[in-house]
Amino acid sequence: MHETDLHLEPNEASDLCRVFEPDVLARHGWDRAFITVLDEAVAEDALAILVHAAGEPLDEAWEAMRVPADAGASAGKTEDAEACASRNGFVYVVGSQFGKKAGPLNAKRSWIARVSEASIESALAGGRADLEVVRFRFVLHRAINDALADVGVLALGPLGRQAYVEATIAKGARDAKRWAGRIQPTDHPINIEAAEFRPDGRLLLGLRYPVTADGHPILVELENVDELFADPNAVPRCGNVWVLGDVGSVEAPAGFRALDTTGGDSFDAVIGDLDASGKSATVLADHPEGALAASEHVRFELPQDSNGGVVGSKVVHHFGDIRRVEGVSVDHEGHAHYVIDEEGHVALRTLVSD
Numbered sequence: 047m048h049e050t051d052l053h054l055e056p057n058e059a060s061d062l063c064r065v066f067e068p069d070v071l072a073r074h075g076w077d078r079a080f081i082t083v084l085d086e087a088v089a090e091d092a093l094a095i096l097v098h099a100a101g102e103p104l105d106e107a108w109e110a111m112r113v114p115a116d117a118g119a120s121a122g123k124t125e126d127a128e129a130c131a132s133r134n135g136f137v138y139v140v141g142s143q144f145g146k147k148a149g150p151l152n153a154k155r156s157w158i159a160r161v162s163e164a165s166i167e168s169a170l171a172g173g174r175a176d177l178e179v180v181r182f183r184f185v186l187h188r189a190i191n192d193a194l195a196d197v198g199v200l201a202l203g204p205l206g207r208q209a210y211v212e213a214t215i216a217k218g219a220r221d222a223k224r225w226a227g228r229i230q231p232t233d234h235p236i237n238i239e240a241a242e243f244r245p246d247g248r249l250l251l252g253l254r255y256p257v258t259a260d261g262h263p264i265l266v267e268l269e270n271v272d273e274l275f276a277d278p279n280a281v282p283r284c285g286n287v288w289v290l291g292d293v294g295s296v297e298a299p300a301g302f303r304a305l306d307t308t309g310g311d312s313f314d315a316v317i318g319d320l321d322a323s324g325k326s327a328t329v330l331a332d333h334p335e336g337a338l339a340a341s342e343h344v345r346f347e348l349p350q351d352s353n354g355g356v357v358g359s360k361v362v363h364h365f366g367d368i369r370r371v372e373g374v375s376v377d378h379e380g381h382a383h384y385v386i387d388e389e390g391h392v393a394l395r396t397l398v399s400d
Contacts, residue, residue: 051393058387059084059385059387062306062375063080063306063375065080066079078098079098080095080097082096087125088117089157090116090121095166097111104381113175114174117159117179126141126142129304136160137163137166139161142237142238145235151211157181161177182282184228186282190236190266198259200299204332235256237253239301240253240302240316242305242306248267250265250266251268254303255320258289262289267284267354268284289357290357290359292358294339299339302317303317303318304316312345315345315374316372317344318341320337321336340364341365343371346358363382363397370386372385383395384396
């Protein structure tokens with residue numbers, strides 16, 4: 047396992063996705079390029095690119111660069127980028143849909159954005175990338191909760207219900223928010239930390255929270271991503287729900303931290319705890335066992351002719367004492383790259399496959 051320190055401010059990186067075709071990489075003298083997102087920033091300041099000089103050893107010659115972007119009328123109105131995925135020359139970025147660790151849920155975290163790879167390349171030469179932002183104001187929260195209605199989800203404890211659900215409902219009513227009524231008393235707070243596309247364009251959303259009642263991680267498919275950017279009145283539609291049935295347990299529930307695919311319906315994922323211990327997370331106040339799951343890289347495949355359900359996985363790598371594994375991307379040579387939050391810096395680690 048090779049480690050490279052990346053100097054990015056703020057130092058809260060999440061997720062990885064590959065960008066640029068071989069001709070673009072060659073033009074810049076690179077052989078690999080990944081986008082990561084910085085979740086402490088507003089969306090237009092959250093993009094960074096990690097590039098590797100062509101022909102150099104994988105434990106050397108990496109460079110991290112910020113990608114300045116223009117979010118138009120949505121500038122300053124988003125926060126907490128947590129997941130990214132690329133498709134057809136665009137990078138898509140998803141907000142967590144969640145709230146701070148003590149609640150309530152935050153409408154500024156309820157969004158999806160996209161930026162073209164061509165615009166990213168132009169921004170690296172000067173200027174700013176054009177970032178299209180769709181602000182959900184909890185309509186994606188609503189769609190995911192509706193999709194989970196028939197799934198046996200881990201019961202939300204009394205502290206979480208008060209902090210995330212009841213407090214958000216009260217804020218919407220008190221401040222006459224446009225989104226008032228979209229949060230229902232029986233809802234679960236949604237924390238998205240992973241995203242990846244299926245071949246047909248459906249976007250898999252990996253939930254860190256909630257998980258199933260048996261502690262297994264959940265994927266929900268967002269069916270109409272392109273429509274959301276084409277029609278300002280479009281409402282997100284969520285369909286199939288998938289569960290990794292051999293990951294996590296009642297004693298140590300596990301959620302998604304990252305997703306990647308190298309093609310087809312085969313996916314790589316990082317799974318781990320429901321929230322970090324020692325940071326006064328309300329989720330852990332109700333479910334202290336949610337801090338116990340170790341981080342693992344697993345691989346699984348989704349059937350094409352199924353409407354969701356339980357699937358199995360195999361372990362690719364166990365991270366031992368390393369907990370804050372935030373992203374995974376497998377390159378053209380089969381080497382797995384991970385972005386990891388560590389105290390004071392962001393680390394890129396590469397698992398070299400023999």
